[in-house]
Amino acid sequence: MNRIMNTASNTLGQIQKKIDVIGNNIANVNTTGFKKRDAKFTDLLVQQLNNQPNASMEVGRLTPNGIRSGTGAKLAQVQIMMAQGSLKTTDRELDVAFTKEGQYFRVYDAKTEDIMYTRDGTFYLSPLSETEMMLVTGAGNPVLNENNQPIFLQGETKEIQIDKNGHVLVIKADGSVAQNVNLGVTRIDKPQFLEQKGGNLLGFPINADEQSRGAAVTNMNADSPGEIAIQQRALEQSNVDLAKEMTDLMNAQRSYQFQARSMSIADQMMGLINGMR
Known part of the structure; x- marks a missing residue:
């Protein structure tokens, strides 16, 4: 018994x-x-x-x-x-969604002081001064560029365009391009190496070494056509x-x-x- x-x-x-x-x-x-x-x-x-x-x-x-x-x-x-979720059109210029599996935005988490990964493309502009704004997530975490630096937008803007390769174009009132920066995008090859950090973020365990980090993720190049697949004015729903x-x-x-x-x-x-x- x-x-x-x-x-x-x-x-x-x-x-x-x-x-x-x-x-x-x-x-x-x-x-x-x-x-x-x-x-x-x-x-x-x-x-x-x-x-x-x-x-x-x-x-x-x-x-x-x-x-x-x-x-x-x-x-x-x-x-x-990692299956792709359905896309929902929002017609909001700072809403972006991946159309390929395994790709994530890189963001900086001030709590852990480390780089995190998310599929949530609901972005906002956080004013830093009268002429400067920073691209952030809904939780206020800075969105990183290809060099893992926060994305700052300068001056007045008429429109922000984000193309399918992750180029962020800041359009002025006269139609000229004021800025052209690249979103930091990472392909996660081995998601079992990562853990849920809360707030819809993925990150490495505290004791993760450089070898496991390198095996789990690959930083993608926005200037290589076809690698990154992003759709503006849409959001990816959960795959539940x-x-x-x-x-x-x-x-x-x-x-x-x-x-x-x-x-x-x-x-x-x-x-x-x-x-x-």
Whole structure:
């Protein structure tokens, strides 16, 4: 009975983590540029019990000999699903969306004093003086250029154009181009090296070394045609499928109830055994 209770209790905690992941996906179904997480499970240690030492007695058996008794399951990895979300037209000139998977804007996070990555292209202009403004995210984090420096816009502007390669063109009232800067865009090749930092941002763990950083991300060149794919006046929606998440949530809850029921039955059986005279 103790084995049953141990197996069920081990699995209960892991299923709860899966429910937490699904709940986070559902909570961010309307978050711009959010990428869903998918929980992957694996078996814990399995014990082989050879209950039939005489192999001649198992002639014709189709399954492996012996009995395999597991000790539950564990959450092996929470993977970021990089699938492209649908695009929503906003007709706002500072709204931009990627049209390719795996590409992220680079922003500076003042809290961690490090470079972060986001798919949320809802940008704003933060005034620094009467003639200077800085391009920031909705949370106020500076948007970085290709040299990882904040993007400053000078003087009065009539229009801001952002082309598909990430060039930011500042148009003056007479139609001339006052500035031409490039957005800092990174392609994330191995998202499992990154972690969620809050505020729809991805970043490296504190103990990440330079080798893992280099393997995970690649800075893209705005002057190389076809590398970067951006659409202005649009935003990318999250790639969360609400119907699928609700189905996964119900399955996880049933699994949780099954494990809890197993513990309850094992406890009742132990009570019956202890009550025997």
